[in-house]
Amino acid sequence: GDSVTQMEGPVTLSEEAFLTINCTYTATGYPSLFWYVQYPGEGLQLLLKATKADDKGSNKGFEATYRKETTSFHLEKGSVQVSDSAVYFCARHNAGGTSYGKLTFGQGTILTVHP
Amino acid sequence: KAGVTQTPRYLIKTRGQQVTLSCSPISGHRSVSWYQQTPGQGLQFLFEYFSETQRNKGNFPGRFSGRQFSNSRSEMNVSTLELGDSALYLCASSGGEVQETQYFGPGTRLLVL
Numbered sequence: 572g573d574s575v576t577q578m579e580g581p582v583t584l585s586e587e588a589f590l591t592i593n594c595t596y597t598a599t600g601y602p603s604l605f606w607y608v609q610y611p612g613e614g615l616q617l618l619l620k621a622t623k624a625d626d627k628g629s630n631k632g633f634e635a636t637y638r639k640e641t642t643s644f645h646l647e648k649g650s651v652q653v654s655d656s657a658v659y660f661c662a663r664h665n666a667g668g669t670s671y672g673k674l675t676f677g678q679g680t681i682l683t684v685h686p
Numbered sequence: 687k688a689g690v691t692q693t694p695r696y697l698i699k700t701r702g703q704q705v706t707l708s709c710s711p712i713s714g715h716r717s718v719s720w721y722q723q724t725p726g727q728g729l730q731f732l733f734e735y736f737s738e739t740q741r742n743k744g745n746f747p748g749r750f751s752g753r754q755f756s757n758s759r760s761e762m763n764v765s766t767l768e769l770g771d772s773a774l775y776l777c778a779s780s781g782g783e784v785q786e787t788q789y790f791g792p793g794t795r796l797l798v799l
Contacts, residue, residue, distance in 0.1 A: 603785040614690075614776055615790040622785065660729065664785045671741040672719035672734025672780070674788060679728060 573597055575661050577677035584651055584684050592646040592680045594635075594661035602663040604628075604637055604644040605674070609658045618646075618659070651684045658682070688713065690779050690791035698797045704765040707794045711758050711779030718760040719788060720752060723774040732775075735760050736782045764796075772798045 578593040596602060603622045607615040619628030624639035635646045644661060661677040664670065691710045699705050711718050720732040731744040735754035752762040758779075764771055774795050778788035 605787070607790070614692075614792040615778075617787060617789065620787060664788075666784055669742065670784060671736065671782075672717055672778075672788070673731045673742055673744070674719070674721075674729075674778075675731070676729040 573675050575677040577661050577680050581681035587650045590648040590651045594644045596663050598642045600665050602665050605662045606646050607660045653684050656684045692791040692794050696795050700799050703767050706763045709760045709777035715779035717780045717782035719778045720762050721776045767798045
């Protein structure tokens with residue numbers, strides 16, 4: 572079935588370090604791919620998205636490239652800040668009428684950034 | 687534009703009771719999806735409504751139901767609450783096209799005692 576797998580956390584970094592959070596998805600159909608971020612006590616915020624192979628999504632210094640050949644959508648940031656501490660979710664949304672409104676999420680990766 | 691709003695934000699119920707949660711989508715959005723978030727199961731899709739019709743449903747028991755009104759506001763209901771229903775319930779809205787970006791509300795945290 573359709574699934575998304577994220578690297579296990581938690582991830583702990585020092586401020587200004589390079590961040591990578593791995594995400595892979597099952598290669599069924601032509602999904603759109605998303606990264607969402609959740610801060611403590613809040614809902615999910617869209618961070619970035621990509622809708623087809625080789626697309627690069629970017630926002631607030633974060634980037635992810637839709638790689639069909641490796642079925643991956645890894646999240647990267649060159650220099651993290653303390654304010655980036657949150658839980659990050661990778662998600663896919665399939666094409667097709669039976670997929671209306673249904674995002675499939677990875678398990679989430681907790682990121683903690685220390686000063 | 688105002689974002690997705692959910693009420694109430696926090697709720698405490700006892701086993702066997704029922705609960706109704708409300709979601710108001712972004713103005714102009716006609717699709718509302720509901721998700722359950724728990725530490726053990728993560729984020730799971732409950733159902734989606736578009737123009738007052740349920741178009742998709744996740745793998746949850748019949749105790750979980752929903753509806754959508756003509757103004758696109760949506761409610762979900764959980765009857766005969768169980769301890770395992772304690773979770774953060776999130777709703778998300780979109781324009782309704784397949785693969786369209788969903789925007790989430792802050793969630794309703796339900797605690798069942």
